[in-house]
Amino acid sequence: MFSNNDPRLAQLLDGIVRLASGELHSRIEISEARDELDAVIMGTNLLAEDLQIIYQELEQRVESRTRMLNAAHQELQRMALTDPLTGLYNRSALVTAVNDAQTQAADGGLPPALLLLDLDAFKSINDTMGHSVGDQVLTGVGQRIRACVRAEDMVARLGGDEFAILLPGSTLAQATLVANRVLESLNGTIQVDGKNIRTGASLGLRLAERGETSEDLLMQADIAMYASKADGRNKLRVFEPAMLHARQLRNQLVGQLREAISGNQLVLFYQPVIELATGRVEGVEALVRWQHPTRGLIMPDEFIPIAEETGLISALGNWVLKTAVDQLRRWRTDPETSRHDFSMRINISAADLQRLEFIEDVRDTLAGSGLEPALLVLELTESAIIQGNELDRYTLASLRRLGVGLEIDDFGTGYSSISYLRRLPVDRVKVDRTLLTTLGSDPAQPALIAAILQLIRACGLEAVWEGVENAEQAEHLRNTGCISGQGYYFSRPLPEAEFTKRLADQDIWPA
Ligand code: C2E
Ligand code: CA
Numbered sequence: 144m145f146s147n148n149d150p151r152l153a154q155l156l157d158g159i160v161r162l163a164s165g166e167l168h169s170r171i172e173i174s175e176a177r178d179e180l181d182a183v184i185m186g187t188n189l190l191a192e193d194l195q196i197i198y199q200e201l202e203q204r205v206e207s208r209t210r211m212l213n214a215a216h217q218e219l220q221r222m223a224l225t226d227p228l229t230g231l232y233n234r235s236a237l238v239t240a241v242n243d244a245q246t247q248a249a250d251g252g253l254p255p256a257l258l259l260l261d262l263d264a265f266k267s268i269n270d271t272m273g274h275s276v277g278d279q280v281l282t283g284v285g286q287r288i289r290a291c292v293r294a295e296d297m298v299a300r301l302g303g304d305e306f307a308i309l310l311p312g313s314t315l316a317q318a319t320l321v322a323n324r325v326l327e328s329l330n331g332t333i334q335v336d337g338k339n340i341r342t343g344a345s346l347g348l349r350l351a352e353r354g355e356t357s358e359d360l361l362m363q364a365d366i367a368m369y370a371s372k373a374d375g376r377n378k379l380r381v382f383e384p385a386m387l388h389a390r391q392l393r394n395q396l397v398g399q400l401r402e403a404i405s406g407n408q409l410v411l412f413y414q415p416v417i418e419l420a421t422g423r424v425e426g427v428e429a430l431v432r433w434q435h436p437t438r439g440l441i442m443p444d445e446f447i448p449i450a451e452e453t454g455l456i457s458a459l460g461n462w463v464l465k466t467a468v469d470q471l472r473r474w475r476t477d478p479e480t481s482r483h484d485f486s487m488r489i490n491i492s493a494a495d496l497q498r499l500e501f502i503e504d505v506r507d508t509l510a511g512s513g514l515e516p517a518l519l520v521l522e523l524t525e526s527a528i529i530q531g532n533e534l535d536r537y538t539l540a541s542l543r544r545l546g547v548g549l550e551i552d553d554f555g556t557g558y559s560s561i562s563y564l565r566r567l568p569v570d571r572v573k574v575d576r577t578l579l580t581t582l583g584s585d586p587a588q589p590a591l592i593a594a595i596l597q598l599i600r601a602c603g604l605e606a607v608w609e610g611v612e613n614a615e616q617a618e619h620l621r622n623t624g625c626i627s628g629q630g631y632y633f634s635r636p637l638p639e640a641e642f643t644k645r646l647a648d649q650d651i652w653p654a
């Protein structure tokens with residue numbers, strides 16, 4: 144039997160206190176006596192053993208749960224920073240990386256360079272070959288870009304067909320080298336589903352200044368990229384402050400153009416198409432101008448591209464269509480001018496072919512005017528049709544069924560695929576004026592003109608020659624057997640009142 148002052152009681156108490164304080168590995172010693180007190184001590188030790196095991200298991204579980212949580216957290220973070228399609232980084236990752244690179248630059252390093260890249264003609268790949276092919280092209284492009292840069296450079300997809308490359312601590316020379324390598328690697332074709340698809344990109348480059356925000360840097364690279372797009376395909380442009388000014392002017396112009404379309408500031412000028420053998424007006428081309436309240440008359444080359452980029456072209460085109468058709472109706476009913484019998488020609492843009500409502504606009508306008516559809520001829524540039532897709536073909540065929548005339552404009556400047564000429568539902572071709580400019584100076588030119596005429600006729604079409612500026616050119620064309628011509632020699636494009644007066648006074652052009 145143990146007594147009240149048995150030292151083991153104190154040991155037991157001490158041991159329990161240690162266990163309670165978390166020292167689960169501690170054990171209480173058992174005495175030689177092996178009496179009841181030792182039995183309690185053994186029981187306590189067993190409990191401690193169990194507790195220790197349970198505790199270890201718990202610790203392991205907590206550890207593995209923590210690991211899983213961490214992995215999930217990292218995956219979430221990765222997802223928040225990557226573009227799911229290409230596996231490249233996304234915009235928010237790029238912004239973070241730009242900020243990091245700028246922090247390093249502030250500590251004495253070189254500032255980063257940012258390259259923005261936009262694929263040329265990606266929309267038409269998507270439209271003609273479907274989104275799955277488009278997605279594969281984007282993935283392939285991403286891989287090619289990645290292969291052009293070092294591991295520490297960041298490649299991101301910002302959305303659509305826009306990519307960015309961040310070169311931390313870069314010089315202009317290094318960045319230009321990388322940019323040209325990227326351009327080179329994308330200038331060609333990419334294989335998808337056994338098909339070769341043409342790629343090509345426009346690149347804008349901006350070397351950051353210390354302390355510049357990611358927002359400014361992205362904006363400047365974007366401006367440079369747009370300047371490169373405007374320059375033509377597969378180009379690199381480095382940001383210059385003058386571009387910023389140009390962009391501001393352009394934005395201002397966009398706003399003003401929107402008002403101009405609804406606010407009666409657009410005007411049509413008219414230029415005759417002449418039957419070369421007789422001097423009779425067989426057609427009139429409507430050419431739009433913008434009567435700007437402060438800048439005066441602005442020519443279409445300056446605002447049509449802007450209207451096309453911003454989508455204002457549909458409203459503008461619609462205004463041209465209605466105004467020109469209404470003008471033709473008036474000339475045909477006014478007794479002063481009604482002895483003339485000619486068609487009205489308007490220029491339509493590639494974007495119009497992408498709108499199904501365009502067919503309805505044309506049908507409604509014609510119906511409203513009571514004019515025969517054949518009196519309206521739509522001029523389309525070659526490149527607009529060649530870049531075309533299913534929708535284009537559908538629109539062209541529908542317009543054709545309506546009975547309006549279709550003509551390829553600026554022939555000879557674009558792709559000039561003969562097989563294409565034959566397949567297109569057009570009735571006439573307008574030969575670009577550059578083909579006439581060297582007539583008289585270049586001895587080979589007459590042969591070229593004859594050859595082009597032959598080619599067009601072989602496709603079952605007729606040609607209108609544009610840019611006829613003098614009597615010799617008109618004479619030469621007539622002698623070659625050309626039917627129609629247009630140009631300053633016959634008349635410059637004239638305001639409505641002046642043109643109406645000429646129609647009233649004159650039967651033969653030039654009189
Ligand atoms: P385009 O369709 O090729 O129009 C012919 C252009 O050549 C006109 O320039 C005309 O003024 C000019 N031109 C005519 N005869 C001669 C000549 O003998 N010599 C020379 N050097 N030039 C001549 P404009 O009016 O500045 O129009 C430029 C372009 O703007 C047009 O080229 C057309 O593509 C576009 N455009 C004009 N009006 C419209 C429109 O209403 N809608 C659309 N979408 N585009 C339009
Ligand atoms: Ca034209």
Ligand code: CA
Nearest residue numbers: 552553575609
């Ligand atoms: Ca033309």
